[in-house]
Each structure stands twice: as C-alpha cells, then as structure tokens.
Amino acid sequence: MTKTTATQPNKSILPAYVDIDKWADQGYHWQGNLQVANFKRLAEVISQSAESVAPLSFSISRTGGVYWFEFTVTAEVESQCQRCLQPMTLTLNKQVKLAILENEEQASQLTEDDDWILIEDVVEIVGREIRLPIASVIEDELLLEIPLSPKHEINDKDCVPVDFIEDDEEEEAEGEKENPFAILAGLKGKS
Numbered sequence: 001m002t003k004t005t006a007t008q009p010n011k012s013i014l015p016a017y018v019d020i021d022k023w024a025d026q027g028y029h030w031q032g033n034l035q036v037a038n039f040k041r042l043a044e045v046i047s048q049s050a051e052s053v054a055p056l057s058f059s060i061s062r063t064g065g066v067y068w069f070e071f072t073v074t075a076e077v078e079s080q081c082q083r084c085l086q087p088m089t090l091t092l093n094k095q096v097k098l099a100i101l102e103n104e105e106q107a108s109q110l111t112e113d114d115d116w117i118l119i120e121d122v123v124e125i126v127g128r129e130i131r132l133p134i135a136s137v138i139e140d141e142l143l144l145e146i147p148l149s150p151k152h153e154i155n156d157k158d159c160v161p162v163d164f165i166e167d168d169e170e171e172e173a174e175g176e177k178e179n180p181f182a183i184l185a186g187l188k189g190k191s
C-alpha cells in the first residue's frame with residue numbers, strides 16, 4: 001500500500017486541469033516546460049517546430065472568495081515574415097494574472113487593471129471538482145499574442161521585401177491606362 005498524502009500530483013507533467021476548489025486555498029504552483037506542439041490550436045496558425053518548448057510557471061490561489069490564475073509563459077514559434085516571406089521566429093511572452101469570478105458582482109473586489117473571466121465560461125464541473133483547463137486558457141492568451149501580419153524588425157538587413165512581384169503587376173495594370181512612354185511619344189508627335 002502506498003501512503004497517499006495531500007501532496008500535489010506529478011509536477012513534471014503539466015496537468016490537463018487543476019481542481020481549483022481543491023487547491024486554491026493551499027495554493028498550487030507548477031513550473032516546467034511544455035511542448036509547443038501540444039498547443040493544437042496554436043499549431044494551426046503557426047508552422048511550429050515540434051521540439052520547441054515553452055517555459056511555463058503558473059499558480060492558483062484564492063483571495064476573498066476570488067480565484068486567481070497567474071502564469072508566465074514564453075513560447076518561441078515559427079512563423080513567416082509577411083515582408084520577405086522567409087521563416088521567422090516569434091517570441092510570445094505572456095505574463096497574466098487572471099481573476100476567475102463566480103459572478104460579475106465579484107468584479108467590485110478587483111482593481112481596474114485586473115483581468116477577469118467568469119468561472120462558468122472557463123471551467124468544467126465534474127462532480128465536486130471545478131476543473132480549470134490550464135493549457136487551454138494559456139493557449140487562448142498566446143493566440144492573442146500572435147500578430148496578424150508578423151514581420152522581421154524594420155532594420156533587419158536580411159529582410160528584403162518580395163512585393164516587387166505585386167508591384168510589377170500594378171505597374172502593368174497602370175501602364176495600360178497611362179504608359180509614360182506613350183505619353184512621351186505623344187508629346188514627340190506634337191513637336
């Protein structure tokens with residue numbers, strides 16, 4: 001028989017969820033690395049490199065009846081620069097302190113700067129457990145960090161715009177209407 005104690009579960013693996021009702025009062029802290037590839041929705045919008053890991057730490061606590069989910073995550077993901085169309089690494093840095101409220105009235109306990117979310121919108125209640133899906137909430141926040149049109153730094157010398165193809169097309173289209181040589185030829189004809 002293995003003696004079971006109220007210690008936190010295996011901390012080397014990110015738990016799929018944390019029962020916030022069970023852990024919030026004594027505090028729950030996790031620190032480790034997780035595979036970026038585990039973020040399925042993130043993987044849909046980026047070309048991820050499977051090996052890249054995201055250092056992550058999070059904690060769950062409760063203050064005055066309000067649950068707090070705090071986390072810090074850094075994820076390097078592969079994307080494509082929209083100026084030069086070359087691959088580029090995006091570093092997503094997120095430091096979040098999120099209040100999880102049982103009702104909107106609890107928002108009065110927060111300061112204006114506090115971010116909050118309603119418990120019913122984020123947890124899954126199974127029996128007496130209030131399961132907070134850790135990775136999913138973190139992934140939501142990381143998705144917000146991805147720019148719609150990622151680009152290298154403006155002074156990156158290797159970032160050569162490839163929009164000349166579009167420009168050529170534009171010039172051709174314009175040329176049909178107003179070809180500078182045609183105008184020149186017209187002027188010559190008049191003289």
Ligand SMILES: [Zn+2]
Pocket residue numbers: 081082083084085086151152158159160
């Ligand atoms: Zn670029």
